[in-house]
Amino acid sequence: MNPTGQSAVFGRRKEPHTVIIARGNEIRHFTIRPWLAAFIGSALAAIAIGYLLATSYLVLRDDLIGATTARQARMQQAYEDRISALRAQVDRITSRQLLDQQLMETKVSELLERQSQLSQRHGRLGPILERAESEVGTAPAAADAAAKPDEHAGVTGSIVQPAAYSVASLTTNPGAGDTRPFSLWSTRSDPLPSDSAADRADRLFVSINLSLKAIETEQLTRVATLADNAYKSADAITQALQAAGLPVDSEFGKSDAGGPLIPVDGSMIFDSKVKELDEALDALDHLKKEARKLPLANPAPGHSVTSPFGVRTDPILGTAALHSGMDFRAPIGMAAKVTAPGVVVKAGWNGGYGRMVEVDHGNGFATRYGHLSEIDVTVGQKLAAGDVIGKTGSSGRSTGPHLHYEVRHNGEAVDPLRFLTVGKKVEQYL
Numbered sequence: 001m002n003p004t005g006q007s008a009v010f011g012r013r014k015e016p017h018t019v020i021i022a023r024g025n026e027i028r029h030f031t032i033r034p035w036l037a038a039f040i041g042s043a044l045a046a047i048a049i050g051y052l053l054a055t056s057y058l059v060l061r062d063d064l065i066g067a068t069t070a071r072q073a074r075m076q077q078a079y080e081d082r083i084s085a086l087r088a089q090v091d092r093i094t095s096r097q098l099l100d101q102q103l104m105e106t107k108v109s110e111l112l113e114r115q116s117q118l119s120q121r122h123g124r125l126g127p128i129l130e131r132a133e134s135e136v137g138t139a140p141a142a143a144d145a146a147a148k149p150d151e152h153a154g155v156t157g158s159i160v161q162p163a164a165y166s167v168a169s170l171t172t173n174p175g176a177g178d179t180r181p182f183s184l185w186s187t188r189s190d191p192l193p194s195d196s197a198a199d200r201a202d203r204l205f206v207s208i209n210l211s212l213k214a215i216e217t218e219q220l221t222r223v224a225t226l227a228d229n230a231y232k233s234a235d236a237i238t239q240a241l242q243a244a245g246l247p248v249d250s251e252f253g254k255s256d257a258g259g260p261l262i263p264v265d266g267s268m269i270f271d272s273k274v275k276e277l278d279e280a281l282d283a284l285d286h287l288k289k290e291a292r293k294l295p296l297a298n299p300a301p302g303h304s305v306t307s308p309f310g311v312r313t314d315p316i317l318g319t320a321a322l323h324s325g326m327d328f329r330a331p332i333g334m335a336a337k338v339t340a341p342g343v344v345v346k347a348g349w350n351g352g353y354g355r356m357v358e359v360d361h362g363n364g365f366a367t368r369y370g371h372l373s374e375i376d377v378t379v380g381q382k383l384a385a386g387d388v389i390g391k392t393g394s395s396g397r398s399t400g401p402h403l404h405y406e407v408r409h410n411g412e413a414v415d416p417l418r419f420l421t422v423g424k425k426v427e428q429y430l
Contacts, residue, residue, distance in 0.1 A: 018030070018031050018032070019031075019032060104201070107205045110209070111205070111208060111209070111212070114209075114212045114216075115212070117216075118212065118215060118216070118219075121219060121270060124274065125219070125223070125274070128274065128277060128278060128281070129226075131281055132226045132229075132230070132277065132281060135230065135233075135281050135284055135285055135288070136226060136229045136230050136233055136281075136284070216270070219270070220269060220270060220273055223270075223273040223274060223276075223277050224273055224276075224277075226277050226280075227273070227276045227277040227280045230277070230280035230281050230283070230284045231280050231283075231284075233284055233429045234280070234283055234284045234287050236425070236426065236429055237287050237288070237291055237426045237429050237430075238287065240422045240425040240426050241291065241294075241422060241426075243422075244418045244419070244421065244422045245418070246294060246418075246419075246422060247363065288429070288430055291426060291430060292340065292341070292385065292430060293340060293341065293361055293362055293363065293365075294340060294361070294365060294419065294422075295339040295340040295361055295365060295367045295407055295416075295419055296339065296340065296419050296420070296422055296423030296426065296427075296430075297337075297339040297340065297385060297386070297423055298339070298420055298423065299328065299336065299337060299338075299339050299367075299369065299403060299405045300328035300329075300330055300334075300336075300392075300403050300405070303328045303329050303330055303403075304328070304329050305326055305327065305328060305329075306327045306328065306329050306402055307323055307326065307327035308323070308326055308417065309323060309324070309325060309326055309413075309415040309416060309417060310322070310323060310415070311323070315399050316397065316399065324406055324413035325368065325370070325404050325405050325406035325407075325413065325416060326404075326405050326406075326416045326417065327402045327403070327404055327405075328402060328403045328405060329402055330392040330401060330402055330403045331392070331401055332373055332391070332392060332393050332394065332401045333373065333374075333391050333392065333393070334391060334392045334403075335388045335391060335392075336357075336369050336372060336388065336389055336390050336391060336392050336403055337386050337387065337388055337389070338359050338367065338369075338383045338384075338385065338386070338387050338389050339367055339385065339405075339419075340359075340361045340365075340367070340385050341361065341382075341383060341384050341385050342359040342360050342361040342362065342366075342367075342382075342383055343359065343360050343380065343381070343382055343383070344357060344358070344359055344360075344377045344378065344379050344380060344381045344383065344389070345358050345359065345360045345366070345379065346358035346368075346379065347375050347377050347378055347379050347381075347389075348375065349395075349396075350370075350396075351396065351397075352396050352397035353368070353370035353371065353396050353397075353404065354370060354371045354372065354393075354394075354395025354396020354397070354398065355370075355371070355372040355373065355374070355375050355390070355393070355395045355396070356368060356369065356370045356371075356372065356396075357369045357372065357375055357377060357389045357390060359383060359389070364409050364410040365407070365408070365409055366407075366408045366409075366411075367405065367406060367407055367408070368404070368405070368406040368408065369389055369390065369403065369404070369405060370396065370403075370404035370405075370406070371392070371393055371394055371395050371396050371398045371401075371402060371403065371404050372389075372390040372391060372392060372393055372395060372403075373390075373391050373392060373393025373394070373395060373401075374390050374391040374393070375389070375390040376388055376389060376390045376391070377389045377390065407419055
């Protein structure tokens with residue numbers, strides 16, 4: 001332990017170092033403590049080390065900068081390669097998405113167009129189906145019901161309301177039926193190992209398209225069926241009238257035709273079928289109007305015939321005589337109804353007929369209603385089929401209450417049974 005409290009810095013001297021500076025007459029002295037000397041020495045050493053490091057950096061800087069630049073260049077090149085790969089992948093995905101989007105838009109456009117066509121057809125079919133319902137009804141189907149029970153059933157219902165389908169039902173069973181694509185209904189040529197959303201969308205569109213096609217086919221089938229029914233009804237009416245020898249306009253219906261086969265699209269086929277149905281309904285309507293003018297109804301339905309048309313034994317004289325009409329058993333006061341539309345030409349007492357009404361139906365046809373107890377019409381009055389002309393009785397040359405009914409053509413009496421038989425046959429069609 002140094003008793004003076006000072007460390008030996010310069011050699012082994014015990015005393016502090018004193019620096020004396022003499023300049024002319026001025027003398028200065030400084031005492032250097034050991035700690036100050038250590039500090040100055042440390043500072044000088046740090047400066048020397050810093051100088052050496054700076055010199056080394058300046059010497060090696062070019063190499064360091066070159067290495068750093070090369071490393072940065074390698075990293076930049078790696079990043080650019082990665083970005084290029086990602087950009088190429090994005091381009092491929094974008095191109096595929098654009099292609100799928102274009103195909104999807106094409107499919108949706110086709111679906112919307114076909115749905116619009118179905119809506120337009122529904123609007124066109126509504127009025128004509130109502131007309132077909134009133135004109136055709138179910139009469140032609142009755143003859144074929146035993147052999148083909150489903151052919152004519154529900155004809156109008158299945159056309160007016162197109163078959164419904166839901167996206168949910170199609171997605172749950174996308175592979176039902178034949179789903180082979182046609183037109184642009186497949187976006188993928190190579191099968192993928194996984195069931196992707198695009199594949200499900202493809203099957204969904206194919207199923208919807210097939211459903212719409214089935215609706216169109218069903219519409220065409222039903223329209224053709226209605227046209228056939230109309231022709232069958234017209235044929236049945238015509239055959240019944242011709243078999244009875246009654247006048248009928250037979251210039252209607254299908255005619256013989258021929259020519260080269262020229263394919264047409266679905267719209268032209270539909271228009272052709274609708275036109276054919278409209279023509280068939282026009283022909284049937286015309287034939288019905290002509291048939292309704294004829295006295296085909298029964299003047300006393302549910303009442304038996306007491307005396308037919310033709311030669312018979314006169315009920316009063318007991319000799320052979322011509323009976324110009326048919327007698328129906330009827331009580332006094334029963335309503336007598338006209339059997340076809342027409343105009344009253346006679347209404348009053350007429351000899352052996354007693355109280356009689358004669359109605360002109362046009363085309364040379366007329367009917368007479370004799371032995372009435374009351375007349376409820378006047379000459380010149382227009383009547384519809386089924387109108388009451390009076391009440392039955394036993395007026396005139398009669399042995400009891402009954403209705404005497406005659407049918408005349410051009411003033412000549414004809415057998416009313418012929419008309420009643422035809423009326424029974426065509427009743428379901430009229």
